[in-house]
Amino acid sequence: xxxxxxxxVLALAGGVGGAKLALGLALCLSPDDLMICVNTGDDETFxxxxxxPDLDTMMYTLSGLSNQxxxxxxxxxxxxxxxxxxxxxxxxxxxLGDRDFATHIRRTQLLAEGxxxxxxxxxxxxxxxxxHGVTPMSNDPVKTVLQTDEGELPxxxxxxxxxxxxxxxxxxxxxxxxxxxxxxLQNTLASAGLLxxxxxNPYLSLGPILALPGVRQKMRTFPGKKVCVxxxxxxxxxxxxxxxxxxxxxxxxxxxxxxxxxxxxCDVFVxxxxxxxxxxxxxxxxxxxxxxSTIMETEEDKIALAREIxxxxx
Amino acid sequence: xxxxxxxxVLALAGGVGGAKLALGLALCLSPDDLMICVNTGDDETFxxxxxxPDLDTMMYTLSGLSNQxxxxxxxxxxxxxxxxxxxxxxxxxxxLGDRDFATHIRRTQLLAEGxxxxxxxxxxxxxxxxxHGVTPMSNDPVKTVLQTDEGELPxxxxxxxxxxxxxxxxxxxxxxxxxxxxxxLQNTLASAGLLxxxxxNPYLSLGPILALPGVRQKMRTFPGKKVCVxxxxxxxxxxxxxxxxxxxxxxxxxxxxxxxxxxxxCDVFVxxxxxxxxxxxxxxxxxxxxxxSTIMETEEDKIALAREIxxxxx
Numbered sequence: 284x285x286x287x288x289x290x291x292v293l294a295l296a297g298g299v300g301g302a303k304l305a306l307g308l309a310l311c312l313s314p315d316d317l318m319i320c321v322n323t324g325d326d327e328t329f330x331x332x333x334x335x336p337d338l339d340t341m342m343y344t345l346s347g348l349s350n351q352x353x354x355x356x357x358x359x360x361x362x363x364x365x366x367x368x369x370x371x372x373x374x375x376x377x378x379l380g381d382r383d384f385a386t387h388i389r390r391t392q393l394l395a396e397g398x399x400x401x402x403x404x405x406x407x408x409x410x411x412x413x414x415h416g417v418t419p420m421s422n423d424p425v426k427t428v429l430q431t432d433e434g435e436l437p438x439x440x441x442x443x444x445x446x447x448x449x450x451x452x453x454x455x456x457x458x459x460x461x462x463x464x465x466x467x468l469q470n471t472l473a474s475a476g477l478l479x480x481x482x483x484n485p486y487l488s489l490g491p492i493l494a495l496p497g498v499r500q501k502m503r504t505f506p507g508k509k510v511c512v513x514x515x516x517x518x519x520x521x522x523x524x525x526x527x528x529x530x531x532x533x534x535x536x537x538x539x540x541x542x543x544x545x546x547x548x549c550d551v552f553v554x555x556x557x558x559x560x561x562x563x564x565x566x567x568x569x570x571x572x573x574x575x576s577t578i579m580e581t582e583e584d585k586i587a588l589a590r591e592i593x594x595x596x597x
Numbered sequence: 598x599x600x601x602x603x604x605x606v607l608a609l610a611g612g613v614g615g616a617k618l619a620l621g622l623a624l625c626l627s628p629d630d631l632m633i634c635v636n637t638g639d640d641e642t643f644x645x646x647x648x649x650p651d652l653d654t655m656m657y658t659l660s661g662l663s664n665q666x667x668x669x670x671x672x673x674x675x676x677x678x679x680x681x682x683x684x685x686x687x688x689x690x691x692x693l694g695d696r697d698f699a700t701h702i703r704r705t706q707l708l709a710e711g712x713x714x715x716x717x718x719x720x721x722x723x724x725x726x727x728x729h730g731v732t733p734m735s736n737d738p739v740k741t742v743l744q745t746d747e748g749e750l751p752x753x754x755x756x757x758x759x760x761x762x763x764x765x766x767x768x769x770x771x772x773x774x775x776x777x778x779x780x781x782l783q784n785t786l787a788s789a790g791l792l793x794x795x796x797x798n799p800y801l802s803l804g805p806i807l808a809l810p811g812v813r814q815k816m817r818t819f820p821g822k823k824v825c826v827x828x829x830x831x832x833x834x835x836x837x838x839x840x841x842x843x844x845x846x847x848x849x850x851x852x853x854x855x856x857x858x859x860x861x862x863c864d865v866f867v868x869x870x871x872x873x874x875x876x877x878x879x880x881x882x883x884x885x886x887x888x889x890s891t892i893m894e895t896e897e898d899k900i901a902l903a904r905e906i907x908x909x910x911x
Contacts, residue, residue, distance in 0.1 A: 330702050330703065330706050331702065331705055331706030331709050332702065360677070361675060361677055361695065363674070363675055363695040363696050363699075364678060364695045364696060364698050364699040364702070365699070366696075366699075367695075367696040367699030367700070368699045368702065368703055370699075370724055370725060371699065371700070371703040371720075371721060371724045371725075372720070372724050373703060373706075381675065381677040381678045381681075381695040381698075382677050382678060382680075382681040384678050384695075384698060384702070385677075385678040385679070385680075385681030385682045385684075385685065386681070386685070388644050388645065388646065388678070388682065388698070388702070389644065389682060389685040389687060391645055392644050392645030392687075395645050406685075406686070407685060410684055410685045410686050411684065411685075
């Protein structure tokens with residue numbers, strides 16, 4: 284366990300992979316000592332409801348309600364509302380369970396009442412017993428779109444609707460230049476002692492956060508330790524299309540490439556034992572490699588990795 | 598069956614009781630020959646979604662999907678979304694099933710896209726295979742509120758939230774003076790050959806429709822036959838609080854009182870055999886009594902009553 288005067292930890296994360304490490308950190312830190320900043324570049328309006336896929340994956344993971352088999356949604360959820368919406372002629376390509384719908388209904392209602400996405404996120408998380416800090420990256424809309432061989436696709440349309448099959452030539456974050464970093468991100472960035480880039484997709488998950496005006500610059504001058512955990516292990520992504528996209532963008536599919544992406548904002552690069560042979564290349568980038576087991580299957584795995592990271596500032 | 602040159606029938610209805618007769622009429626008439634005008638004075642916003650209880654009861658009844666035991670909602674519906682909304686701290690006194698939520702989500706979305714409630718109602722009904730005309734009474738908001746010994750209560754708060762227990766001293770239809778009769782009501786009123794007031798609550802269900810500017814006046818001068826079916830049988834309402842409210846408003850709880858309410862817009866008053874002794878009193882109001890069995894339990898009951906009514910203009 285971390286001592287009471289441990290520095291506050293700011294973790295940046297997307298969905299499933301990032302949420303695993305975030306859960307590990309939450310299990311090691313008191314609520315006041317952790318702020319998890321989550322990508323909202325995939326947020327979409329489905330059936331008139333505001334859906335925040337990564338915020339929901341994070342909330343369901345931290346509250347122990349997530350469907351770990353699917354990697355999305357709630358364990359044991361049913362799909363009767365979606366079936367009925369299909370009868371009504373609605374476009375139901377995006378799977379939404381009945382309990383999941385409650386999240387989107389509540390979020391949409393609270394937003395319509397004038398609350399910010401940050402406020403709503405805190406309220407929803409607390410209702411499910413999550414007291415560690417969770418903040419959207421921004422209260423303003425940012426839309427991650429992929430230029431592909433099938434045309435321009437918003438993130439969820441690419442990822443879920445087209446199962447990440449189209450070939451990607453460019454990733455853009457629409458609206459990011461006018462989006463402000465959420466207060467939870469700004470404040471914690473100014474006060475935290477440890478910055479953790481969780482093992483999330485560099486282009487689709489962490490990219491939107493880092494593209495927010497001023498954020499990357501503030502990270503460069505961040506006085507605490509900056510740790511990045513590679514989402515690429517053994518030449519492919521642990522989960523999701525990160526490896527495929529890297530290849531399509533003409534990059535080397537390797538944890539070294541990830542370290543290169545984060546070179547200006549990374550002191551310690553956590554890489555998997557499978558990639559131990561690449562540690563020297565990381566070092567040559569001016570980054571300290573930390574070779575360990577990064578595959579998180581059990582809760583113990585998550586806690587163990589979190590502890591190794593926290594020990595860097597212990 | 599009614600012949601191809603039968604006059605078009607306009608039926609006014611609220612929820613359960615009215616929907617039973619409306620179903621009987623739908624089973625006897627071709628889609629083009631029936632327009633059902635439904636009360637929207639109970640419409641409410643729950644969880645940011647537009648809920649139209651009477652329109653839904655009508656749609657679920659006509660499509661064969663209604664929960665006949667409850668008298669509301671869909672048969673076999675589940676309540677997992679509502680349970681989750683409760684976890685999020687939402688006020689969940691109004692029961693909404695998962696499939697029912699789909700209706701409200703879809704309606705809210707289509708309204709937000711700029712469609713009128715009439716257009717949305719037609720679209721939803723057709724999706725469920727209901728091709729007979731169903732129209733809301735108005736596309737404008739009207740709110741039925743009851744002055745009670747517990748203060749002013751909107752209809753659903755009184756009826757569901759307080760189980761119709763508070764004592765009613767007055768019923769008002771807020772906004773009705775600025776609400777226009779929906780096109781489906783206006784047009785059919787101008788062209789129909791038969792007007793049927795279904796056995797619905799005179800104050801809470803048909804009252805709001807009749808209070809729309811110009812509607813009652815047009816019914817008075819309606820050239821076709823005007824038939825009213827009593828919701829009061831044997832000195833009480835067949836279902837719901839109509840009898841209780843009549844008593845609290847200082848009225849006689851009797852089908853005769855209902856006939857008196859509709860005196861200016863009723864040629865034939867359909868009353869139950871249990872009330873046969875009151876037929877003379879109906880006649881003394883200048884209305885033709887039609888004594889028959891009005892209790893509709895089976896589909897055959899509904900068709901039989903519909904046929905007797907249609908025979909009046911056959």
